Amino acid sequence: MTASRPPRSDARANRVGILDAARSALADDPRASIDAIARSAGLSRRTLYGHFDDREALIRELVAVGAQRFNTLATSVTDADPRLALARLAALLWHEASHVQVAAAIALDEAHVTDTAAALAPVRRMVSELVRRGQDEELFRTDLAAPTLARLIEEVSRTVVSRTDASSPSAADLAVRTVLSIAGLSWREADALLAAHPDVLETRPDSAKETE
Amino acid sequence: MTASRPPRSDARANRVGILDAARSALADDPRASIDAIARSAGLSRRTLYGHFDDREALIRELVAVGAQRFNTLATSVTDADPRLALARLAALLWHEASHVQVAAAIALDEAHVTDTAAALAPVRRMVSELVRRGQDEELFRTDLAAPTLARLIEEVSRTVVSRTDASSPSAADLAVRTVLSIAGLSWREADALLAAHPDVLETRPDSAKETE
DNA sequence: GCTAACTTGCACACCTCTGTGCAATATAAT
DNA sequence: ATTATATTGCACAGAGGTGTGCAAGTTAGC
Numbered sequence: 001m002t003a004s005r006p007p008r009s010d011a012r013a014n015r016v017g018i019l020d021a022a023r024s025a026l027a028d029d030p031r032a033s034i035d036a037i038a039r040s041a042g043l044s045r046r047t048l049y050g051h052f053d054d055r056e057a058l059i060r061e062l063v064a065v066g067a068q069r070f071n072t073l074a075t076s077v078t079d080a081d082p083r084l085a086l087a088r089l090a091a092l093l094w095h096e097a098s099h100v101q102v103a104a105a106i107a108l109d110e111a112h113v114t115d116t117a118a119a120l121a122p123v124r125r126m127v128s129e130l131v132r133r134g135q136d137e138e139l140f141r142t143d144l145a146a147p148t149l150a151r152l153i154e155e156v157s158r159t160v161v162s163r164t165d166a167s168s169p170s171a172a173d174l175a176v177r178t179v180l181s182i183a184g185l186s187w188r189e190a191d192a193l194l195a196a197h198p199d200v201l202e203t204r205p206d207s208a209k210e211t212e
Numbered sequence: 213m214t215a216s217r218p219p220r221s222d223a224r225a226n227r228v229g230i231l232d233a234a235r236s237a238l239a240d241d242p243r244a245s246i247d248a249i250a251r252s253a254g255l256s257r258r259t260l261y262g263h264f265d266d267r268e269a270l271i272r273e274l275v276a277v278g279a280q281r282f283n284t285l286a287t288s289v290t291d292a293d294p295r296l297a298l299a300r301l302a303a304l305l306w307h308e309a310s311h312v313q314v315a316a317a318i319a320l321d322e323a324h325v326t327d328t329a330a331a332l333a334p335v336r337r338m339v340s341e342l343v344r345r346g347q348d349e350e351l352f353r354t355d356l357a358a359p360t361l362a363r364l365i366e367e368v369s370r371t372v373v374s375r376t377d378a379s380s381p382s383a384a385d386l387a388v389r390t391v392l393s394i395a396g397l398s399w400r401e402a403d404a405l406l407a408a409h410p411d412v413l414e415t416r417p418d419s420a421k422e423t424e
Numbered sequence: 425g426c427t428a429a430c431t432t433g434c435a436c437a438c439c440t441c442t443g444t445g446c447a448a449t450a451t452a453a454t
Numbered sequence: 455a456t457t458a459t460a461t462t463g464c465a466c467a468g469a470g471g472t473g474t475g476c477a478a479g480t481t482a483g484c
Contacts, residue, residue: 217428219429220428222429222430222431226430226431257432258433258434259431259432262430
């Protein structure tokens with residue numbers, strides 16, 4: 001039981017590099033090979049196995065990191081108006097696109113449904129809560145049952161975030177408007193809301209603001 | 213070059229069985245093995261290779277059949293009101309869920325993007341046309357450019373059709389309402405539209421009706 | 425009931441991917 | 455400069471998939 005030294009700096013950096021490479025590779029194709037991931041991190045396959053026991057272990061780590069971020073993110077939205085809160089949440093998720101994508105891709109593809117469900121739970125709870133409030137206040141549609149609407153918002157968000165050209169400047173705008181439409185707002189209402197609160201579209205993980 | 217006889221009846225039936233099995237298996241998992249498909253058709257892997265040269269050939273056939281159906285379907289929608297036409301198209305696609313799913317799954321997954329794009333072209337053209345008319349008549353949202361909106365409608369439709377419990381009776385309703393929301397209608401407008409035209413939700417591939 | 429058409433199981437070569445052992449080499453930290 | 459830590463290439467076993475050849479068995483159609 002020798003208390004092993006702290007890892008060497010290059011090893012730490014490589015570990016992070018692998019996680020980054022895995023995130024982007026798996027977001028793109030959830031069954032990207034270990035070799036592809038390692039190479040895209042500039043390392044050999046053999047080295048990757050030095051850092052992670054297993055494909056499983058790598059994915060678990062990725063999911064854990066995502067869970068962390070989503071948790072932070074969900075709790076940072078504090079707008080009193082459910083419409084604004086939903087819009088801001090969508091904007092925030094947009095900026096986490098690669099994390100959202102990899103979580104979604106893994107959840108769909110593999111037998112990690114349980115892990116990813118746990119990771120996404122905070123966001124899911126937030127959405128359910130917003131839907132409830134939005135319907136209570138007659139701001140969201142009431143033709144669909146709350147759980148149905150919540151699920152629909154989740155699925156559509158995932159689609160829009162995952163299948164939009166992230167480089168396009170107006171992409172976050174598109175994501176936000178889409179989510180509001182699904183919640184039941186007409187496009188003019190959504191347009192008016194965003195015009196009245198331009199800060200929503202500038203929302204970044206760091207600068208979440210509170211509106212009374 | 214002997215003019216080979218017509219195939220035997222059991223062989224014809226098995227060929228169809230394979231296609232059905234492949235459709236449902238691949239819709240569920242686009243990389244289902246040939247063995248899994250054959251077995252789910254009640255045949256051996258070896259026999260499948262007697263009917264199709266190749267995994268490729270099987271998929272090509274599947275896509276071709278889908279293309280046929282989509283074409284028929286798109287041309288059967290003749291409503292003058294773009295909102296109604298879009299709603300009816302969504303309802304029709306709902307009834308073709310397994311075909312939509314397999315086309316979407318193949319398109320996303322494999323190197324068949326070109327084939328599937330061709331197969332989906334008729335529906336795609338129809339959607340573009342409807343969007344153009346809907347925006348011209350101020351019935352659809354105009355905050356998004358026509359190509360953007362058309363693509364958004366496609367993507368969201370695919371998501372809803374693919375990721376909804378097909379057994380649920382209200383599922384077609386959900387699909388239709390979702391698409392109308394994306395087009396920019398508020399949920400009350402959509403609700404009123406569907407209430408005024410209950411035939412839309414009963415729309416089936418055979419009984420497409422024309423509204424002046 | 426004959427016969428050609430069809431199905432089947434088995435063996436085979438081939439591919440891609442996973443995960444491991446090992447010896448050689450490079451490099452961070454002291 | 456030394457040394458423990460990291461990285462690498464290579465070889466290997468194994469799992470799972472594809473596509474083919476062939477001989478034996480089954481069945482539709484006349």
